Amino acid sequence: MTAAGFGDLTLLLAIPVLGAALLLCLPRRRSAALFSVALGASAGDFLWSLNILNLFDPSHGNMQFVERVAWMPDFGIQYILGVDGISLFLVLLTTLLMPLAILASWSVKDKIKEYLIFMLLLETGMLGAFVALDLFLFYVFWEVMLVPMYFLIGVWGGPRRIYAALKFVIYTMAGSLLMLVAIIYLATRHAQLTQVFTFDLLELYGLNLPFDQQSWLFLAFALSFAIKVPLFPFHTWLPDAHVEAPTAGSVILAGVLLKLGTYGFLRFAMPLFPDAAQAALPGIMALAVIGIIYGAVVAMMQSDIKKLVAYSSVSHLGFVMLGLCALNLQGVQGAIYQMLNHGLSTGALFLLVGMIYDRRHTRRIDDFGGLWQQMPVFSSLLLIVTFASIGLPGLNGFVGEFLILLGAFSVAPVWTAVAATGVILGAIYMLWMIRRVIFGPLSNPENQRLQDLSGRELTILAPILLLIVYMGVYPQPFLARMKPAVELSLKRILNVPPAPPPVDPNLGGEQPNDGR
Amino acid sequence: MDVNLTPLVPAIQVLVTALVVVVRDLFIDEDEPKGVLAFYSLVGLALAAAEVAVLLTDRQESAFADSIVLDNFALFFTMIFLLAAALTILSSIHYVRQTRIHEGEFYALILFATVGMILMAAANDLMVFFLALETMSIALYVLTGMWRSSGRASEASMKYFLMGAFATGFLLYGIALIYGATGSTNLNQISAYLLDQPSEWPLYLIGGGFLLVIGFVFKIGAVPFHFWVPDVYDGAPTPVTGFMSVAVKAAAFAAWARILMNKLSPLAGDWMFPLWIIAIATMTLGNLLAITQTSVKRMLAYSSIAHAGYLLIPIVVGVEWGGLALLFYLLTYSFMTLGAFAVLTSLSEDKEPRENYSDFAGLGFKRPFLALAMSLFMLSLAGFPPLAGFTGKFYVFRSAVLAGHLNLAIIGVLNSLLSVIYYLRVIVAMYMEEGGAEGKGFRQSPFVYCAVAIAAIGTLYLGILPHIALSWSRLAFFSLE
Numbered sequence: 001m002t003a004a005g006f007g008d009l010t011l012l013l014a015i016p017v018l019g020a021a022l023l024l025c026l027p028r029r030r031s032a033a034l035f036s037v038a039l040g041a042s043a044g045d046f047l048w049s050l051n052i053l054n055l056f057d058p059s060h061g062n063m064q065f066v067e068r069v070a071w072m073p074d075f076g077i078q079y080i081l082g083v084d085g086i087s088l089f090l091v092l093l094t095t096l097l098m099p100l101a102i103l104a105s106w107s108v109k110d111k112i113k114e115y116l117i118f119m120l121l122l123e124t125g126m127l128g129a130f131v132a133l134d135l136f137l138f139y140v141f142w143e144v145m146l147v148p149m150y151f152l153i154g155v156w157g158g159p160r161r162i163y164a165a166l167k168f169v170i171y172t173m174a175g176s177l178l179m180l181v182a183i184i185y186l187a188t189r190h191a192q193l194t195q196v197f198t199f200d201l202l203e204l205y206g207l208n209l210p211f212d213q214q215s216w217l218f219l220a221f222a223l224s225f226a227i228k229v230p231l232f233p234f235h236t237w238l239p240d241a242h243v244e245a246p247t248a249g250s251v252i253l254a255g256v257l258l259k260l261g262t263y264g265f266l267r268f269a270m271p272l273f274p275d276a277a278q279a280a281l282p283g284i285m286a287l288a289v290i291g292i293i294y295g296a297v298v299a300m301m302q303s304d305i306k307k308l309v310a311y312s313s314v315s316h317l318g319f320v321m322l323g324l325c326a327l328n329l330q331g332v333q334g335a336i337y338q339m340l341n342h343g344l345s346t347g348a349l350f351l352l353v354g355m356i357y358d359r360r361h362t363r364r365i366d367d368f369g370g371l372w373q374q375m376p377v378f379s380s381l382l383l384i385v386t387f388a389s390i391g392l393p394g395l396n397g398f399v400g401e402f403l404i405l406l407g408a409f410s411v412a413p414v415w416t417a418v419a420a421t422g423v424i425l426g427a428i429y430m431l432w433m434i435r436r437v438i439f440g441p442l443s444n445p446e447n448q449r450l451q452d453l454s455g456r457e458l459t460i461l462a463p464i465l466l467l468i469v470y471m472g473v474y475p476q477p478f479l480a481r482m483k484p485a486v487e488l489s490l491k492r493i494l495n496v497p498p499a500p501p502p503v504d505p506n507l508g509g510e511q512p513n514d515g516r
Numbered sequence: 517m518d519v520n521l522t523p524l525v526p527a528i529q530v531l532v533t534a535l536v537v538v539v540r541d542l543f544i545d546e547d548e549p550k551g552v553l554a555f556y557s558l559v560g561l562a563l564a565a566a567e568v569a570v571l572l573t574d575r576q577e578s579a580f581a582d583s584i585v586l587d588n589f590a591l592f593f594t595m596i597f598l599l600a601a602a603l604t605i606l607s608s609i610h611y612v613r614q615t616r617i618h619e620g621e622f623y624a625l626i627l628f629a630t631v632g633m634i635l636m637a638a639a640n641d642l643m644v645f646f647l648a649l650e651t652m653s654i655a656l657y658v659l660t661g662m663w664r665s666s667g668r669a670s671e672a673s674m675k676y677f678l679m680g681a682f683a684t685g686f687l688l689y690g691i692a693l694i695y696g697a698t699g700s701t702n703l704n705q706i707s708a709y710l711l712d713q714p715s716e717w718p719l720y721l722i723g724g725g726f727l728l729v730i731g732f733v734f735k736i737g738a739v740p741f742h743f744w745v746p747d748v749y750d751g752a753p754t755p756v757t758g759f760m761s762v763a764v765k766a767a768a769f770a771a772w773a774r775i776l777m778n779k780l781s782p783l784a785g786d787w788m789f790p791l792w793i794i795a796i797a798t799m800t801l802g803n804l805l806a807i808t809q810t811s812v813k814r815m816l817a818y819s820s821i822a823h824a825g826y827l828l829i830p831i832v833v834g835v836e837w838g839g840l841a842l843l844f845y846l847l848t849y850s851f852m853t854l855g856a857f858a859v860l861t862s863l864s865e866d867k868e869p870r871e872n873y874s875d876f877a878g879l880g881f882k883r884p885f886l887a888l889a890m891s892l893f894m895l896s897l898a899g900f901p902p903l904a905g906f907t908g909k910f911y912v913f914r915s916a917v918l919a920g921h922l923n924l925a926i927i928g929v930l931n932s933l934l935s936v937i938y939y940l941r942v943i944v945a946m947y948m949e950e951g952g953a954e955g956k957g958f959r960q961s962p963f964v965y966c967a968v969a970i971a972a973i974g975t976l977y978l979g980i981l982p983h984i985a986l987s988w989s990r991l992a993f994f995s996l997e
Contacts, residue, residue: 071983072982072983072986073983074983074987074990075914075986114880136910140901140902140906143900143901144900147895151943151947154943154944154948155947155948162944162948165948166937166940169936170933170936170937173932173933173936174933177929177930177933178926180913180929181917181922181926181929184913184914184917184925185917185922188914188917188918
């Protein structure tokens with residue numbers, strides 16, 4: 001057992017808030033100083049998360065770095081944080097993408113102070129949602145994320161930003177408010193059965209509710225997460241939000257926010273209500289596969305690169321859901337791996353689109369063509385990221401998709417076969433876009449004056465590209481750390497054998513000594 | 517005869533302050549600055565608050581033949597009234613000067629209304645309750661119409677007066693019927709009668725209870741007796757509107773909790789179902805109508821109707837679970853609503869109300885502090901964590917779930933969703949639209965900023981560290997026997 005200090009995760013959450021507080025005190029005119037502070041805070045947070053990765057003990061699947069403080073003790077509400085192999089890499093993804101997104105915000109000139117403050121608050125919200133182990137606390141972070149994102153889209157977004165921002169908030173809240181009632185109801189049921197009023201996730205895992213109650217609760221949780229993922233019929237907020245958001249907003253939205261939906265399924269909805277989850281799986285799987293095909297087909301028809309990438313997210317997140325629904329080690333591991341992949345490759349795609357948009361102020365595919373001759377570095381990077389996104393072997397996307405299909409095939413071969421055609425469709429729309437943007441004649445005179453990527457832009461993209469290759473070639477360190485936690489989760493969800501709470505003996509007694 | 521004046525100490529303090537203000541006003545010339553009167557009022561309120569803090573133990577005392585009681589419940593509400601009065605006075609110092617409202621009378625009337633409210637929360641006798649209610653109401657009728665050059669204010673005052681008199685009639689009839697059935701106006705004796713002879717109640721006793729409920733529904737502005745609210749709130753001077761939507765509502769709910777939830781609770785079975793419907797209708801209608809408004813002040817009036825609906829949830833849910841939620845929600849609601857009205861007040865300029873959404877356009881970067889605070893209040897009213905409005909709503913919905921009223925909780929959260937639409941519109945205007953009011957009118961006094969800052973700190977504090985206030989709310993409610 002590694003000696004993990006108490007407060008490690010709190011510090012992880014606190015660094016961005018402190019950065020934001022510092023920004024609040026700085027004068028608006030000194031934009032360079034504002035940038036340095038924001039960049040420093042987010043980069044510092046990344047370094048701190050690397051420290052957590054370093055101290056993380058890969059040998060077991062229980063929560064680590066657990067912190068537990070009474071918040072409203074009379075009401076069973078606690079401040080509980082912890083990471084396991086599932087959330088660890090999502091935390092790292094968040095802390096990695098955030099400094100890059102801030103670096104990519106160089107072109108934001110307007111109201112930069114508020115912009116950076118919202119970015120940092122958003123980071124805390126997302127990290128908090130990944131590490132919160134108390135349902136009340138989780139809900140707080142889950143909602144806290146909404147406000148900065150609302151401002152980022154609404155103030156710094158494109159022409160239809162106000163509509164997109166409101167749609168984003170209303171959709172997300174519609175799901176999450178019902179989840180709030182479900183959370184309260186769950187805690188109430190727990191209190192009635194055990195005389196303990198608590199929102200502690202690990203305690204609530206042990207609750208064995210009758211099937212009909214589980215179904216309603218699962219439905220409320222699943223709706224909230226399905227909107228966030230977004231699963232097929234709930235996806236309509238996503239293209240609007242993505243297209244209108246500023247580049248950094250899109251990167252964070254696609255890179256991290258959507259993962260909270262899939263993470264929510266794996267961490268909350270499925271293990272809390274295992275019977276209902278298993279009953280609902282065929283339906284969710286069907287929606288996931290519909291999403292894969294639908295997202296791909298719609299993406300193919302887009303004339304706006306950003307919108308194309310946005311719809312490709314619907315398709316890719318469908319794969320993640322498919323992997324989760326397989327409920328076996330390969331499928332779930334593949335799903336988590338694919339969450340990271342999607343975060344990196346789609347994040348990079350949005351960054352690249354943002355870079356070309358900064359130069360040309362258009363995102364229409366027809367306006368480009370032949371960029372290869374003018375911007376070779378940009379074009380080759382776009383090509384690599386595209387290959388990662390469509391799952392070319394040797395790059396990270398392949399590992400995730402392969403594991404997902406492997407896992408899902410053993411459960412639902414027909415759905416998996418249909419989903420596999422989504423891979424082909426993905427290759428078609430991405431490569432078609434590439435062909436029209438990069439290759440062909442450089443006919444548009446405006447494109448003939450384009451500058452290739454600057455050093456700053458290369459710095460932003462370099463870490464992502466390195467990871468894309470590294471994760472494609474050598475996935476073992478990632479998968480090994482996920483495995484014990486995934487196995488533990490699966491045990492909870494599949495409930496084999498149907499033993500009451502002490503399914504995992506080290507769960508209950510482990511936190512106190514882990515905390516010190 | 518021994519007279520125990522302890523329960524009256526805070527009320528007497530405020531009353532004396534009001535008299536001092538009135539008298540001191542006589543010695544100041546009409547065209548001289550009268551800021552000193554506001555200062556006197558604030559000092560008096562602060563002293564009263566200090567006295568409340570001293571009295572705040574687990575004591576249970578009564579005076580005047582059990583007609584006034586001193587318990588944590590009364591003190592809790594006294595604190596809310598003092599806070600509301602203080603923030604209202606702070607934010608109106610500049611406003612009354614601009615609008616040429618008579619300052620001495622204005623502050624004195626606020627204090628008189630506060631005395632009435634304090635007595636309402638402490639009244640243990642239906643007659644004392646009635647007198648307290650009238651003390652409060654008459655002061656407010658005048659306050660509403662005090663901006664004499666404004667036609668809207670006069671209309672609002674008249675409307676408020678007529679509607680208030682109407683509600684008073686219901687209350688008085690109810691009190692008379694209950695007195696006829698039980699032979700007393702003292703709540704303890706009425707309660708004893710109800711417990712002594714269950715099920716042998718005459719029909720007119722139940723009718724009396726219903727009339728009381730109707731009177732209260734009028735006073736809190738719940739559907740179907742909400743029609744006066746938007747016009748009165750819209751027409752009244754902005755600080756007075758804030759005072760009405762917080763303190764008057766809190767006073768009405770305090771009396772409701774003591775009289776109907778506690779002492780007359782054996783009768784409650786009869787009116788619970790109508791109240792269930794009223795709660796749902798109030799939230800839903802309030803929110804739907806608020807969406808359609810173009811004036812922020814009017815939107816806040818409808819939003820206050822909607823919040824009356826949320827506040828009815830703990831009442832429907834019942835004593836066991838609802839008490840804590842009701843008190844805590846009122847506390848959180850006070851801070852965020854007073855803050856929102858303070859911001860609105862500070863935007864008002866002579867002859868130019870600046871109350872529309874378009875007047876808020878671009879405020880976010882012209883007046884960053886005001887806009888930031890307003891965003892906090894709007895997000896809090898909409899129920900975003902980690903702000904006071906979220907914790908308040910959380911405990912309201914929790915009480916509904918605990919008591920098995922899952923439907924109320926679900927309708928409540930769906931209503932919160934509706935409310936997000938119009939609260940965010942204020943933020944849209946402040947941060948996402950350009951133009952709006954020019955900088956000329958923005959020379960507010962620092963006092964408004966002070967009021968806004970206090971409300972903002974309260975909103976954040978109750979959202980992040982609500983524990984002390986929660987324990988206090990619980991203690992207060994359970995000090996009712």
